[in-house]
Amino acid sequence: MTAGLLLSGVAGTASAAQVPADQQSCAPSPTTPLRQFRASWVSSVVNIDWPSKTGLSAAQQQAELISWFDDAVRQHHNAVILQVRPTADAFWPSKVEPWSRYLTGTQGGDPGYDPLAFAVAEAHKRNLELHAWFNPYRLSMGTDINALIPTHPARQHPDWVVTYGGKLYYNPGIPAARKLVEDAIMDAVSNYDIDGVHFDDYFYPYPVAGQVFDDAATYAQYGAGFPTLADWRRHNIDLLIQEIQHRIKAIKPWVKFGISPFAVWRNKATDPEGSDTTAxxxxxxxxxxxxxxxxxxxxxxxxxxxxxxxxxxxxxxxxxxxxxxxxxxxxxxxxxxxxxxxxxxxxxxxxxxxxxxxxxxxxxxxxxxxxxxxxxxxxxxxxxxxxxxxxxxxxxxxxxxxxALIPAMPSLDSRPPLPVQAVQATRTADGVQVKWRRTTSDTTSYAIYRRELLGGDHCPDNDARNLIATVRSTGATQSYLDTTATPGTKYLYTVTALDRLANQSIPIPTISLH
Incomplete structure (x- = not known):
């Protein structure tokens, strides 16, 4: 046991003689990092990625989504960023906003199943994190407010709406509009086991030459204390970010909040603390x-x-x-x-x-x-x-x-789960069957490492060279079939438990003897 613990990078009671002489060979390889976030954006607005077009049956939509998730698994990704609120609408039966038109072709049209629930279940089945992607203020890709269904909040509050650049937006300066956006997002956070809330680069809209985002009256009403319109606008977006972060953490502290902005904060010519760019x-x-x-x-x-x-x-x-x-x-x-x-x-x-x-x-x-x-x-x-x-x-x-394992976030939680128990590895006609028992219910997934017993490296698992799989926890007992094991070769397997924030337990080893 001690050797197995040493191999997997856990301090133990092993003697110095057990430490490999060639420490250089144990340096982590940059091409196989142990922890690295890997994902693709799966975009639903105007059916960029999924669903590929409107009007597909529920079964067709589900098959397409599974195909995207299977792509992720094949590429050793560990997360998916799925757009679920592209235009003040919903890919779930929202209490706040209508069904998205990008599902059925008609805003408010029920697709016949719950896409977000399906997505979470299928992603987790494949041990992928599911980050739900929300666009905060974009209302429509067109300018006709009457094209929204009559029950849409924007139809009920047309004074919240600004037309700009050929699209409709909620006015971020109206507190009630900001609260509605937050309520729509929190409806998903509250009711679904998502791993993250994700925003992209759209806050106030990108500038359009010759057009003005008409919020002067709103600034006059709410902008007291802000010397410029620009300062007030930044304050409005700051409030959205602060408030949604507080609301997420108040009910689900483990749900991550991430933002993907346009990459240039400010050019150096504008601000000496900006980037060396001329964007x-x-x-x-x-x-x-x-x-x-x-x-x-x-x-x-x-x-x-x-x-x-x-x-x-x-x-x-x-x-x-x-x-x-x-x-x-x-x-x-x-x-x-x-x-x-x-x-x-x-x-x-x-x-x-x-x-x-x-x-x-x-x-x-x-x-x-x-x-x-x-x-x-x-x-x-x-x-x-x-x-x-x-x-x-x-x-x-x-x-x-x-x-690769998801990077841990110690600021949210740093306590690892208890290790697994009763690890066994048995030769079968199809490979090596590794079995173990879960110790605590906070275990979300497992990592399985493998090295040759004779001639394999004795390095700590501080990169992924020996990581062969991660699997979702499905119950008190678990197994993994290693179909890549070479017949006749003895292996040392180690299994670790991970919680939903990817904190990793100490490893428990076993040897495949037959």
């Missing part, structure tokens, strides 16, 4: 989103700047922006994941680098040198699947050859 949009100034402040104040659990540019691209260099964000999260509890522009591979004329299948893999190579970067998310699922130029295959074969 045309700055979230602080143009979207009223003070993204750096949210990190510094620890109002969010993770941030995913959409660094949708190539390394070396002069106006916005991937490497410079990632470094800037690493500086911002350092010393906070906020995790940094990087949003990747898979959609540009083989299609973008912005930079010739996107014609290089190596570009995305180069991003991960750079990220692996920045300790603050804890993962990557890809936009969007259909582009990941398209595998243009073979870029996805190259990335997966280089960086995702092993599973």
């Amino acid at each position: 045309g949009v700055q979230t602080h100034d143009d979207l009223a989103a003070d993204t750096r402040k949210w990190v510094r104040e620890d109002w969010i659990d993770y941030i995913v700047p959409q660094v949708y540019w190539a390394g070396g691209f002069a106006p916005a260099d991937y490497n410079k922006i990632v470094r800037w964000w690493a500086d911002q999260v350092r010393g906070t509890h906020v995790h940094l994941y990087i949003g990747e522009a898979t959609y540009k591979v083989g299609t973008s004329t912005q930079s010739p680098d996107w014609a290089d299948p190596q570009e995305l893999s180069d991003h991960l190579a750079f990220d692996s040198t920045i300790p603050e970067v804890k993962g990557n998310i890809y936009f969007s699922a259909k582009d990941v699947r398209a595998d243009r130029l073979g870029a996805t295959t190259l990335l997966n074969n280089t960086w995702y050859t092993r599973p």
Whole structure:
């Protein structure tokens, strides 16, 4: 037992003689990190990813979603970011807003099942985290408020609505509108076992040349104490972020709150503390989103700047922006994941680098040198699947050859679950059957490690070189069939328990003797 504990990186009573002489070989490999957040965005607005079109049957929609989740598993992803409120509507039977038109083609149309409940169940079955993605203020992709169903809150409160850039938005400066947005999100948080609440880059809308977001009257009504309209707008978005964070943690402290903003907070020419970029949009100034402040104040659990540019691209260099964000999260509890522009591979004329299948893999190579970067998310699922130029295959074969655990968040919870019990490994005709018993009910999943008993490494499991699988907890007893075990080879298996925030127990070993 002691040797097994030592192998898996847990301090024990082993003698110095058991420690491998070649410590260099035990250095964690950057290509197989033990913990790394990996996901794709599955976008529902205008049926970008899922459902692929409106009017599919419930069974067809479910089959498509399962296919996206199976893609994630094959690629050794460990989470999915699923858009469930694209335009002030719902992919669940919401008490606040109508069914989304992107399900049936008709707003308010019942799809015949509960998509969010189905998504949570199927994701967890595959041991994927399910982060529910909500767009806060966008009401409609068109400008006709009468196209919304009569019972829509916006029809009942047309004074909350602003038309801008060919779309409808709730006015973020109206407190009652902000509360409605929060109530809609909290309806999902309260009633579904989601792992995260996720916002993208839309707060106040992106600027449109020659148009004005008409909230002057609202500013006059609510803006006392704010010297400028811009200051007041940023305060409104700050309130949304603070309030939704407090409301989530008040009922489910383990649910993560993450935001994926446009990656440039401010250009250095605008603010010496900004990034070395010349981007045309700055979230602080143009979207009223003070993204750096949210990190510094620890109002969010993770941030995913959409660094949708190539390394070396002069106006916005991937490497410079990632470094800037690493500086911002350092010393906070906020995790940094990087949003990747898979959609540009083989299609973008912005930079010739996107014609290089190596570009995305180069991003991960750079990220692996920045300790603050804890993962990557890809936009969007259909582009990941398209595998243009073979870029996805190259990335997966280089960086995702092993599973990875979700990065732990000690600021939310740092207590690991109790270890498993009664681990056994038995040869079968199909491989090695590993069995164990759960000790406590707070165990959500398990990690299974394997090394050859003779000739295998004796390194701690501080990377994923020996991690062969993670599986969801399904009851008091559990098993895993290792179909990749070589006949006639004896293995040392270790099993760890993980809770829903990925805190890991000490490992319990067993040997496959037959």
